[in-house]
Amino acid sequence: MAERANRTVSPEEWSHNGLPFTRRALEAVCLRVSRGLPVTLPLLVLAALVLYPVAGLVASSFFDDKGLTLANYREVLSPRFLNIMVNTVTLGIGAAVLATAAGTIFAWLCVCTDLPFRKTFTILHIAPYGLPTIAAALAWIFLLTPKAGLFNRFLMWLFGLESAPFNILSMPGMIWALSVHLYPWAFLLTVAAFATMDRSLEDAARMSGASEFKTFRKITVPLVAPSIAAAFILVFAISIEQFSIGGTIGVLARIPILPVEIYRSIAVYPPEWGFATTLSVVLLLVTSLLIYAQNKILAGKSFVTVTGRETTDRTSLGKWRWVAFAASSIFVSFAVLLPYVGMIMVSLSPVLGADLTLNNFTFKHYVYIFTEHPFVFRAIRNSFLLAFCAATLLAVFTLAVAVVVKRTQIAGRGVLGYMARWPVAIPGSVIAVSLLYTYIRPPLQLIGTIWILLLAYVIRNLPYAYSAAYAGLSRVDPSLEEAARIHRTPPRRTFLRIIVPLTIPSVAAGWMIVFINSLRELPASLLLFSSTNETISVAIYEMFEEGAFQLPNAAALMTLISLATLVPAIIIRLRARDAG
Amino acid sequence: MELKNLRKVYGKTVAVDRVDLEIGKGEFMTLLGPSGCGKTTTLRMIAGLIEPTDGEIRVGGKLLSSPGAKVVPPEKRNMGMVFQSFAVWPHMTVFENVAFPLHNVRMAKDAIRTRVHAALQQVKLAGLEARYPSDLSGGQQQRVALARAMAVEPDVLLFDEPLSNLDAKLREEMRFELKEIQRRIGVTSVYVTHDQAEAMAISDRIVVMSNGRIKQIGKPSEIYDNPRDPFTAEFIGLANLLPGKLTGERTVVVADQQRLEIEGCVAAGAGAEVLLSIRPHHIKIESNREDSAKSNRLIGIVEKAAYLGDRVDYRVMIGERVLRVQTEPGEFHAEGTKVALLLPPDKISVISALLQ
Numbered sequence: 045m046a047e048r049a050n051r052t053v054s055p056e057e058w059s060h061n062g063l064p065f066t067r068r069a070l071e072a073v074c075l076r077v078s079r080g081l082p083v084t085l086p087l088l089v090l091a092a093l094v095l096y097p098v099a100g101l102v103a104s105s106f107f108d109d110k111g112l113t114l115a116n117y118r119e120v121l122s123p124r125f126l127n128i129m130v131n132t133v134t135l136g137i138g139a140a141v142l143a144t145a146a147g148t149i150f151a152w153l154c155v156c157t158d159l160p161f162r163k164t165f166t167i168l169h170i171a172p173y174g175l176p177t178i179a180a181a182l183a184w185i186f187l188l189t190p191k192a193g194l195f196n197r198f199l200m201w202l203f204g205l206e207s208a209p210f211n212i213l214s215m216p217g218m219i220w221a222l223s224v225h226l227y228p229w230a231f232l233l234t235v236a237a238f239a240t241m242d243r244s245l246e247d248a249a250r251m252s253g254a255s256e257f258k259t260f261r262k263i264t265v266p267l268v269a270p271s272i273a274a275a276f277i278l279v280f281a282i283s284i285e286q287f288s289i290g291g292t293i294g295v296l297a298r299i300p301i302l303p304v305e306i307y308r309s310i311a312v313y314p315p316e317w318g319f320a321t322t323l324s325v326v327l328l329l330v331t332s333l334l335i336y337a338q339n340k341i342l343a344g345k346s347f348v349t350v351t352g353r354e355t356t357d358r359t360s361l362g363k364w365r366w367v368a369f370a371a372s373s374i375f376v377s378f379a380v381l382l383p384y385v386g387m388i389m390v391s392l393s394p395v396l397g398a399d400l401t402l403n404n405f406t407f408k409h410y411v412y413i414f415t416e417h418p419f420v421f422r423a424i425r426n427s428f429l430l431a432f433c434a435a436t437l438l439a440v441f442t443l444a445v446a447v448v449v450k451r452t453q454i455a456g457r458g459v460l461g462y463m464a465r466w467p468v469a470i471p472g473s474v475i476a477v478s479l480l481y482t483y484i485r486p487p488l489q490l491i492g493t494i495w496i497l498l499l500a501y502v503i504r505n506l507p508y509a510y511s512a513a514y515a516g517l518s519r520v521d522p523s524l525e526e527a528a529r530i531h532r533t534p535p536r537r538t539f540l541r542i543i544v545p546l547t548i549p550s551v552a553a554g555w556m557i558v559f560i561n562s563l564r565e566l567p568a569s570l571l572l573f574s575s576t577n578e579t580i581s582v583a584i585y586e587m588f589e590e591g592a593f594q595l596p597n598a599a600a601l602m603t604l605i606s607l608a609t610l611v612p613a614i615i616i617r618l619r620a621r622d623a624g
Numbered sequence: 625m626e627l628k629n630l631r632k633v634y635g636k637t638v639a640v641d642r643v644d645l646e647i648g649k650g651e652f653m654t655l656l657g658p659s660g661c662g663k664t665t666t667l668r669m670i671a672g673l674i675e676p677t678d679g680e681i682r683v684g685g686k687l688l689s690s691p692g693a694k695v696v697p698p699e700k701r702n703m704g705m706v707f708q709s710f711a712v713w714p715h716m717t718v719f720e721n722v723a724f725p726l727h728n729v730r731m732a733k734d735a736i737r738t739r740v741h742a743a744l745q746q747v748k749l750a751g752l753e754a755r756y757p758s759d760l761s762g763g764q765q766q767r768v769a770l771a772r773a774m775a776v777e778p779d780v781l782l783f784d785e786p787l788s789n790l791d792a793k794l795r796e797e798m799r800f801e802l803k804e805i806q807r808r809i810g811v812t813s814v815y816v817t818h819d820q821a822e823a824m825a826i827s828d829r830i831v832v833m834s835n836g837r838i839k840q841i842g843k844p845s846e847i848y849d850n851p852r853d854p855f856t857a858e859f860i861g862l863a864n865l866l867p868g869k870l871t872g873e874r875t876v877v878v879a880d881q882q883r884l885e886i887e888g889c890v891a892a893g894a895g896a897e898v899l900l901s902i903r904p905h906h907i908k909i910e911s912n913r914e915d916s917a918k919s920n921r922l923i924g925i926v927e928k929a930a931y932l933g934d935r936v937d938y939r940v941m942i943g944e945r946v947l948r949v950q951t952e953p954g955e956f957h958a959e960g961t962k963v964a965l966l967l968p969p970d971k972i973s974v975i976s977a978l979l980q
Contacts, residue, residue, distance in 0.1 A: 244784075247673050248711035250698040251782075252725030252772065262724075266715045 082448045083456040086441070090463040094503055098328070098470065101478035105321040116318040120326070128323075131215070131294075132284050132302045138219035139226060140280035146223070146375070147230025148272055153368055155238040156264075158358045160369050168376045169231045170617045174610030175383060176564040177225060177288035178584055179602035183383035184221040185293060186390045186599070188212035192397045194386055213297035222289050224379035226282055230275035232617060237271035256359070274341045281334040285327060285471035287567035292588055302327050303473040303567060310477065310571060321481065324474045335469035387606070391599035396592050409600035420601060423578040426494065430579065431562035434501035435555045438509035443551055446513040447543060451522065461514075468507035475503050476571035494577045500568040505558040512557065516550025517543070556616055560609045580605055625670075625780060625812060630679035632665050632836075639665045641836040643679070647814065652806055654815040656823040657833035658859070663816045664784055666833075670814060671705055671782055672698035683779055699728070704773030704811075705782040708789060710765040712757040712772075718744070719753035722772045729776055743771040746805055763794045770802070774809065781806070783815040787822065799825050820860050824848065832856045850973050857901040857975065864907075864947045865975075866900040874969075876900065880943025882922050887969045899975040904950040906971040909938060911955070912962045922947070922965045926957050940965060 105116050150169050154162045172180065187195040188210045196208035211217055245267065249259040290301040300308075306323045309316040361368055390396060392405040413420040442464065448454065449461040467475070479500055483490040490496040524546065528538045544551075566581040573582050580601065587598035625647040632640040640662040647653045655663035668674040670681060672688065672695065681689040688696045704725075713721055722743055726736045744750050747767035757765055766786060773781055786802070787795045803826045806813050817823050823830050824844040832839040832847060832855070840847055840856045851857035854865055868878035876884050876898060886900070912923055924942040936956065938949040940963060949965060957963050 242709050242711060244707040244709050244711035245713055247668075247671075247698075248705065248707060248713070248769075248772070249724070250673065251671060251703060251705040253699045253702075253728035253776065254724070255699055256697075258728070263713060267713075 080454055080456065082452060083454045083460055086445050086448065087456065087460050087463065089441075090460070090506075093499070094463065094467055094470075094506070097478035097482040098474075100482050101321055101474070102325055102328075104481055105318070105325045108318055116322040119318065120322045125323075128300050128302055128305050131299050134215060135218055135222065135290070135301060136280045136283040138215070139222040139283040140276050142219065142223035143227040143279045144230045144272060144276045146227040146379075147232075147275060148234045148268075150227075150372065150375075151231050151234035151238055153372060155235055156359050157361050157368070158365060159361065159372065160365065165372050165376065166235070167614060167618070168380055170228050170614050171380050171610075172225050172228050172383075173613045173617050175225070175387075175606050176581065176602065176609070177286060178292065178564070178566055178581055178588075179387060179606055180225045180383050181221060181289045181292040182584070182588060182595070182598060182602065183387040183390075184212050184217070185296070186396075186595070187382060187386040188217065194389060195382065212293060215297075215299060218289055218293050218297070218299065221293060222283055222286070223279075224383075225289075226279050227379075228617070229282065230272075230279055233271050233275040233278065234268060237268040241267055270341050274338045277334050277338040277341070281331050281338070281469075285331050285473070287473055287570075291566070291570075291585070303471055306473045306477060307567060307571060310480070317481075320477055324471075324477045327471055328469075328474045331471055332469040384606070387599050388603055390596050391603045393596055396595045409596045410604070413597050413601050417583070417597065419576075419578045420580075420583050422576065423580050423583040426497075426577060427563050427580040430494070430497055430501055431559045433498055434505060434562045435509075435558040438502060438505055438558050439513070439551050439555045442506070442510040442554070443513040443517075443544070443547060444539075445510060446517045447539065450514065450517050451525065461510075464510040465507045467503050470503070472500075472504060472565065472567035473571070475500055476568040479503075479568070480571060491572070492574045492577075496572045497569060497577060497579065500572055501558075501562040501565060504565065504568065505561050508557045508561065509554045512550050512554025513547065516547035516554075519550070520546045553616055556612050560613055560616075563605065563609060625684075625814075626680070626682040627666070627670070628680040628682075630666065630669060630681065631677045632662070632669060632674065633677045638836050640669070640676075643833075643836075643838055645831060645838070645841070647812060649684075649812055650810045652803070652813045652815065652826065652828045654817060654823040654827035654830045655833055656817060656820060656830050656859075657839075658818055661833040662836035663818075663831075663833050665836075667782055667784055667814060667816045670780070671703060672696060672701050701780075702776070702778050703780045703782055704776065704778035705784065706766070706769045706773050706786040708785040710757075710762070710769045710786075710789065712760075712765045712768050714757050716756075717753065718749065718755050718757070718760070718768050721757070721768055722775050725772060725776045739775055740771075743775045746774065746808075747771045747801075762790050763798065766790065766798065770805070774805070774811070777809075778811065781811045781813045783813065783817075785817055786815075788817070788819070795822070802826060824860075832859065834859075851901055851975065852973075853975055854899060854901070857973070862904050862948060862950075863901050864904060866902070866945065866947070868898055868900055870896045870898055878922070878942070879945040880922075880924075882942065884922070884967060884972065885920050885969045886972050886974060901973045901975055902967055902971055904937075904948040905935075906968060907947065907949045907951075908966040908968075909940070909949050909951050909957060910964050910966065911957065912964045920967045920969055922967065924963060924965060926959050926961050926963055929957060929959050931956070938963075 106112060106114065108115055147169075150165070153159045154166045154169070159165065175183070185193075187193050190196065190208040190211045190213070193208065193210070193212065196210055199205060199209050200207075212221065241264070246259050246263055249263045250256070254262065284301075285303055287303045287307065290299070290304040291307065293299075294301055294304055302323060306320050306327070309320040309323070389400050391409055392407070393400045394404055394406050394408075398404065445460060445464055449457045449464075479496055480491060482488075483496055483499075490499065520543065525538055525542055528542045529535075533541070564581060565579070566585060569579045569582050570585060573579060578586075584598050584601055587594040587601070625645075627643055627645040630640055630643040630645075631638070643662075643666055645653075655666060657663050665674060669676045669689070675695055676689055676691075678691055679689075680687065680691075683701070687693065688701060713724070716724065719740055722740045723736050726739055731739070740753070741750065744753065747770050749764060749767050749771065752760070752764070757768065760768065766789075769786070783802075787798055790798060799822055815823075815826065827844055829841060829843055830847050831841050834855050840852050842850075847856060848860055851860065851863065857863040857865060866878050868876040868884070871877050871883075874885055874887070876886055878884055878900070884900070922942050924940040924947065926938055927941050927946065928939040930937045931953065934953075935950050936953050938951070938957065940947050940949055942965070947965060
């Protein structure tokens, strides 16, 4: 006993008796690397997927034929660019103000008051999600072009007007189309804030002698303010990066905005590479800052206190109850339902602009797109195949990443999480330009193949799939996995038998989101498709570009796609809301 | 304060059913019952946060709520309330939280300052005025809520399970503190809890509620020693309920045809079925010696015995019935042995009301 205690090992003895120092160090490094593999490997994949093309794009904006230069940026500071910037920001602010105001008011009505039919309204307020943006844009064109617009003509007939009351082909028109399409984002964010707010905070104010109005002003509004601000920023960010409205209404109205100009400067011959890459960098910078700010605001608010209690007592609107009901009904009819009506009516009309009657409606456009159109059938097949592959790849990959980030202590896992969420700040057109720039030449010449589209969809949807997987994992008590490990289950089996089954609802929801997003993706598809690799949204956009005679066919295709995605899109959004 | 025939109906479910209650000035009254018994609904009706379906609420003779008449809104009732979730406003400092109700009664700035400091002193939070609630512990947040509720010197203080979000040790500490503060300022208080120990420790009187109805009202000792129905007996502490049949004025035949003497008056005559209640720690246990002259003995067999350190917990079979007995450790009776239980007549309460 004493002998053993005396036999302490000196450091010299260690290095002599054990392995040579260098080999030991090498082994230690190897061990660290292999331990870090769960982080390093996906990090490398993400770097190759996202960082490499985007970094290439940013770098290329500082070069021209002769070498390193700021010429591109100098050129960008032209009247043409300033005009684009002013348009883009005007559109963004206008849409963000309207969408946030509408979203907040309707969220309050649906969550906190005794508005009649509030459950039905909650679903209706989410219904714009069911309409692809390109479909919404074309629907508004059908309805509100100055002379031919269906709704304009209806109003002129109804009130005996001389001229059309609305013109969608204008900046206010674009702002309208965009805000009624995006207000569900603001609605859902503020619904979450109102619903999770601890109602006893308001009760406490009433008990402290504050009137109902003072309580609303001093307690309710400050508590949901961060969510409203976050909603505003989010809508602004989506507005300035979205392509569909600017690429249709904006083109007809000759109002250029950033994402559309990026597309057009590449689609022209010869392509203006310098201009496109520089605009992309500017747009990327702005959206990144906005998304960062939005995350900060949402993360920083410790205000919302979640309680399990269902509110039994809602604010009574009294005599305003039916006024609010009427206002909600009118808004929903115009903003939400009318585009669907316009789209379906046009798809059934013999030609664009014909008065639709019970005698002349026709399904010939539906027949046309499947039998005569050169590539709609192929485009549908391509889109579904791409959407299926992107959704499935992402579901598997992001669940694995979420497990590493949330369940391990490996250094660098935070970076991995950030990387997976980052593409939410990268506009579709920017992804397209950077992929175009990166993969147009060897060693990886993917342009012209269908793989480039898959790549674009995977990058764009990475954050949505990851968020779904992460949220699903957050709801699984870690002790369930610990129990598996204690009972000698190997990690892979734990993953397959415990984690996967328990997170499957969230992962499936994420899969569905990616699937629908991919079916509808426009800006990246438009820049990256090649013949035989068309997608549905490319087909719709081409029909739009071909002119009025093709528009009823576009309407027919849009109707089919909207119907196919409407119900799952709304169910997913409702589920996401219920899950908090 | 007076509640008369108070009712609240949600659709088809009756949350509170004809509650009549009088609370004296300065009294500390506790509504006690399991979750869903209507105690919180009753409290929120007193507060004015829920409108009653039927019935009257009066405070100091002033009518606050009655069917048909206009209901006084919560902010005009001059009450203070402490919530289960604390409900301390996260966007205001401690000072602003406590000052908020004082601003609402349009008090002068200086007066507010003194009042807030006094209130914070009462709850031992002086010096934390500038902190935000997110920097405070749960216990501190609850003190802020208490200071806020007292600051305006309300006619009535309402407590909605204020301690249930605190950990056990803090909960016991706060119990006494709450009681002491309430005594000091002498405000009429209505307190809601599902924790019977808390209710016993803190209240002047307890209202036991179940399924929206009042089961019993009384001082803690009355309720404990003399429960008047099976629900109260079992909800407050441990109780053995023993059905039996009256044979004489003071004699009951219980399980296994054994006889018990009882005290206290029973309205029913011989032959009536009664329910007896006795606390486990009031029963004495001894080895069964045939010669014993002691009365009120029940003979049974120890089914289970658990040594708990400060006491021994027995389950004893009397015929078909199990009686729970808790005694101080002394002579240990192993499982399976025959024992005699002594039930002191004055510790047996008779619950006849519910056995028609």
